[in-house]
Amino acid sequence: MGDLLSVHDLETRFRTREGIVHAVNGVSFQLKKGETLGIVGESGCGKSVSVLSMLRLIPTPPGRIVAGRVMYQGKDMLKMTDDGIRHIRGSKISMVFQDPMTSLNPVMKIGQQVSEPLVVHEGLGRKQAFDRAAEILELVKIPNAKDRLNDYPHQFSGGMRQRVVIAMGLICNPQILIADEPTTALDVTIQAQITELIKKIRDELGMAIIWITHDLGVVAGLADRVVVMYGGLIIEEAPTKMLYDNPSHPYTIGLMESLPRMDKTRARRLTSIEGIPPVLMENPRYCPFAPRCKFVVSRCRHERPQLLPIGEDGHHVACWLDPHTGRENE
Amino acid sequence: MRQYIIRRLLQVLPIVFLVATTVFFLFKLIPGDPATVFAGEQASPATIARVRERLGLDQPVIVQYWRYLQRLVKGDLGTSFINGMEVIDLVKARFPNTIRLAFISTILSAFFGVSIGMISALKRETIVDYLLTVVALLGISIPIFWLGLMLIYVLSVQLSILPIAGASSWKNYIMPVCTLSAVSVASILRITRSSILEVISEDFVRLARAKGLKETRVVFRHVLPNALIPVVTVVGLQFGYMLGGSIITETIFSWPGMGRMLVVAVNQRDVMVVQGVLIVFATSFVLVNLIVDIVYALIDPKISYS
Numbered sequence: 001m002g003d004l005l006s007v008h009d010l011e012t013r014f015r016t017r018e019g020i021v022h023a024v025n026g027v028s029f030q031l032k033k034g035e036t037l038g039i040v041g042e043s044g045c046g047k048s049v050s051v052l053s054m055l056r057l058i059p060t061p062p063g064r065i066v067a068g069r070v071m072y073q074g075k076d077m078l079k080m081t082d083d084g085i086r087h088i089r090g091s092k093i094s095m096v097f098q099d100p101m102t103s104l105n106p107v108m109k110i111g112q113q114v115s116e117p118l119v120v121h122e123g124l125g126r127k128q129a130f131d132r133a134a135e136i137l138e139l140v141k142i143p144n145a146k147d148r149l150n151d152y153p154h155q156f157s158g159g160m161r162q163r164v165v166i167a168m169g170l171i172c173n174p175q176i177l178i179a180d181e182p183t184t185a186l187d188v189t190i191q192a193q194i195t196e197l198i199k200k201i202r203d204e205l206g207m208a209i210i211w212i213t214h215d216l217g218v219v220a221g222l223a224d225r226v227v228v229m230y231g232g233l234i235i236e237e238a239p240t241k242m243l244y245d246n247p248s249h250p251y252t253i254g255l256m257e258s259l260p261r262m263d264k265t266r267a268r269r270l271t272s273i274e275g276i277p278p279v280l281m282e283n284p285r286y287c288p289f290a291p292r293c294k295f296v297v298s299r300c301r302h303e304r305p306q307l308l309p310i311g312e313d314g315h316h317v318a319c320w321l322d323p324h325t326g327r328e329n330e
Numbered sequence: 331m332r333q334y335i336i337r338r339l340l341q342v343l344p345i346v347f348l349v350a351t352t353v354f355f356l357f358k359l360i361p362g363d364p365a366t367v368f369a370g371e372q373a374s375p376a377t378i379a380r381v382r383e384r385l386g387l388d389q390p391v392i393v394q395y396w397r398y399l400q401r402l403v404k405g406d407l408g409t410s411f412i413n414g415m416e417v418i419d420l421v422k423a424r425f426p427n428t429i430r431l432a433f434i435s436t437i438l439s440a441f442f443g444v445s446i447g448m449i450s451a452l453k454r455e456t457i458v459d460y461l462l463t464v465v466a467l468l469g470i471s472i473p474i475f476w477l478g479l480m481l482i483y484v485l486s487v488q489l490s491i492l493p494i495a496g497a498s499s500w501k502n503y504i505m506p507v508c509t510l511s512a513v514s515v516a517s518i519l520r521i522t523r524s525s526i527l528e529v530i531s532e533d534f535v536r537l538a539r540a541k542g543l544k545e546t547r548v549v550f551r552h553v554l555p556n557a558l559i560p561v562v563t564v565v566g567l568q569f570g571y572m573l574g575g576s577i578i579t580e581t582i583f584s585w586p587g588m589g590r591m592l593v594v595a596v597n598q599r600d601v602m603v604v605q606g607v608l609i610v611f612a613t614s615f616v617l618v619n620l621i622v623d624i625v626y627a628l629i630d631p632k633i634s635y636s
């Protein structure tokens with residue numbers, strides 16, 4: 001099928017003092033070579049846990065991946081040996097986290113941190129690794145990169161640190177870069193710069209990107225395809241333009257309606273839908289959106305709708321109703 | 331860096347001065363007449379008066395204080411009332427023994443505290459961790475004189491495998507070091523464990539794993555260097571506490587160090603020796619803290635030297 005990466009029925013839970021948190025409840029999606037996939041959804045819907053589970057970076061305990069397959073190069077990453085998955089992490093698939101202030105080791109020099117993946121994956125010597133680090137730091141537009149290799153993270157601003165983290169992710173030339181809200185913690189102007197930077201690098205290097213965000217505005221300009229998550233599930237998936245032109249899940253429709261007319265980036269956060277996000281204390285055997293949905297019918301409260309193709313190419317929705325006609329889907 | 335050290339050293343001077351002053355006036359407040367102690371209980375009033383004059387105790391306090399400071403600057407801590415020896419010479423003879431004991435104990439406490447704390451943290455919430463936590467609690471709560479006496483009872487009296495007293499061979503070190511280290515190992519273990527647990531959930535550690543590093547590399551390159559920063563302070567403080575702990579330990583094991591000398595001097599009301607020992611102890615404590623601060627500045631890049 002030409003999928004670079006495919007995730008099937010991924011389920012991850014956390015054992016907490018209050019009970020079991022069903023963070024991810026059967027997520028499936030595919031990523032093609034060079035494609036940019038956006039994952040959107042409000043806070044706590046399981047975006048981070050989904051991607052962390054793929055690379056088995058969930059803290060265990062309390063977390064546990066209870067089901068699913070993550071196929072990469074014909075192998076299931078969830079069943080690989082520890083060594084096997086280690087060779088993929090940071091070399092074939094790398095990550096950038098939300099908060100650049102906490103993503104770097106405060107007592108290790110930047111040069112060492114950035115070159116570390118090269119040292120462990122390609123066995124490069126210190127000198128060569130540092131040269132490559134300087135190059136890659138230049139690529140992410142760190143001024144005087146060569147002279148900054150011996151600096152420590154606290155000597156960099158937030159935006160610059162995120163550039164460093166991105167450089168670290170890119171140094172082994174990965175096939176996939178997973179960016180988990182890489183700009184959320186930054187100023188608006190810096191956000192735009194970082195987004196532009198990643199876009200430019202993607203076009204140069206041709207890697208695939210999974211971009212997680214709250215911000216529908218950012219995704220519109222960046223992603224080829226978008227999946228929308230709610231309550232640990234994917235509730236809609238479509239090519240970006242199709243999703244914006246024809247949102248078909250009541251939750252997605254709500255999101256689009258809450259988008260202000262352009263500008264005001266800040267206000268585009270997905271917070272303006274009525275009701276509160278679900279607490280994932282039980283595995284939803286029904287539609288997780290039912291408590292907040294204006295179209296809810298009795299079936300919604302008893303049966304969980306599957307993510308099924310509707311009409312156009314590649315458009316999938318998990319809902320019992322067709323919200324445009326009000327008729328029940330079959 | 332050199333400037334930082336020099337500046338910190340200069341800051342030590344006023345503290346030492348304060349310590350010396352406090353010690354001096356403390357002894358002026360204590361009831362009892364040093365001249366009587368010096369001359370002996372049976373001495374005639376005339377003898378005592380002569381002694382008082384010779385020791386300068388007939389002078390106004392402020393004059394005595396001034397002379398005391400002058401002598402101190404020259405490194406003169408006075409002479410013992412009991413045996414007439416220079417206090418500084420007594421200190422020179424005993425202090426190395428105390429330092430050696432405290433130093434060995436600190437090194438061993440740091441080694442065991444850090445490694446056991448690390449195991450405890452990496453095996454968190456397993457039976458191993460719980461056991462180690464209980465042992466650490468015991469270590470902190472056992473009174474050290476009791477521990478020392480139990481060791482002597484079992485290892486020397488019952489099993490006769492270790493010498494009870496003295497400092498003549500390496501075997502003599504075992505029990506005092508164990509006694510002195512018990513609390514420190516436990517404290518260092520606890521701070522190491524909690525510090526590692528704090529660091530291990532940080533984003534940069536997760537990112538280190540996401541980079542594909544082996545778990546050992548994650549622990550030794552990313553977790554430990556950060557987690558050990560607060561541990562350094564505790565280790566330094568432990569060294570300071572050991573100087574205090576030496577008083578009990580040295581007494582139990584008849585260790586020829588300054589702690590035991592202090593106890594003996596107090597019993598004999600040998601004011602000059604007590605005064606000298608206190609000044610040396612307090613100054614060492616201040617110096618240890620200084621060293622800790624400097625080490626801290628060296629290992630934490632976030633601290634600038636200006």
Ligand SMILES: Nc1ncnc2c1ncn2[C@@H]1O[C@H](COP(=O)(O)OP(=O)(O)OP(=O)(O)O)[C@@H](O)[C@H]1O
Nearest residue numbers: 014016021023042043044045046047048049050062
């Ligand atoms: N270590 C953990 N222990 C317990 N619960 C966790 C843990 N990590 C995540 N969860 C829970 O899993 C659920 C999903 O969290 P996740 O971090 O994936 O959300 P998210 O969609 O990334 O949200 P955000 O936009 O705020 O980053 C949340 O309810 C969260 O409380």
Ligand code: SF4
Nearest residue numbers: 287290293300319320
């Ligand atoms: S399945 Fe029912 S509750 Fe869920 S989104 Fe569709 S209509 Fe609303």
Ligand SMILES: [Mg+2]
Nearest residue numbers: 047048049180
């Ligand atoms: Mg998240």
